[in-house]
Amino acid sequence: MGICLQIGCFALCFVFCALFMIHTSTSDILPQEAVSVNIDTAKIVVILDAGHGGEDSGAVGIDGILEKDLNLAMTTVLADLMSSSGIEVLQTRTEDVMLGDGDTGHKKQEDLRARVDLGKENPDAYYISIHMNKFPKEYCKGIQLFYSPNNAKSLPLAGSLHHLILSHLQPENNREIKNGSEHIYLMNRLQNPAILVECGFVSNPEEAQLLQQSDYQKKIALLIMASVWDCEYKNLTT
DSSP, X not given: OEEEEOOOHHHHHHHHXXXXXXXXXXXXXXXXXXXXXXXXXXXXXXXXXXXXXXXXXXOBOGGGOBHHHHHHXXXXXXXXXXXXXXXEEEESOSSSOOSSOOTTSOHHHHHHXXXXXXXXXXXTSEEEEEEEEOOSSTTOOSOEEEEOTTSTTHHHHHXXXXXXXXXXXXXXXXXXXEEOTTXXXXXXXXXXXXXXXXXXETTSHHHHHHHTOHHHHHHHHHHHHHHHHHHHHHHHHO
């Protein structure tokens, strides 16, 4: 299968190196039925949201690892990968901070509203929110996906990523894709094609260790980027 991406040689090398790291190829990850498709990555805009930050640590996992730190590490890896592929990347935060000015005395609400506002400012952008999971029982593990029902592209994006996760990373993962509108502020309010990715359980010793490893972060990042490519391919061919 030939996938013709309008990106430079350096970006192609970067992507193929990442693909090699998970012992697969473009023909394994990208749509099998495509023969030659021009995906203009320069026209793709993705908002990457590193959940929590600053005084909001998120979940605290095994050995005291903080969700906010893993979220930022994962989005940084993903931002570098996407940018190298020609995709325009916007990030809600690139530092360990909460968003908003805190003037109202409701820092968490301001933080969440600021994340939604970035989506409103870029209504055609894909919105990918990165989080980590936690559960009292240590045996719980696996990536969990939520989608916003406010945009028809959200569920296909989540579905593509779910398929890639099962095919290339976690074949035993039996977690269903869930509508995030009831319990997740962002998924309830965003009008973008939006998903929230719980990348793993920081309460599971094995998964918590993996989530701290750069190679594992790159594997997840590559699959997320491939799911965006998949959705763009389907948009071109439907």
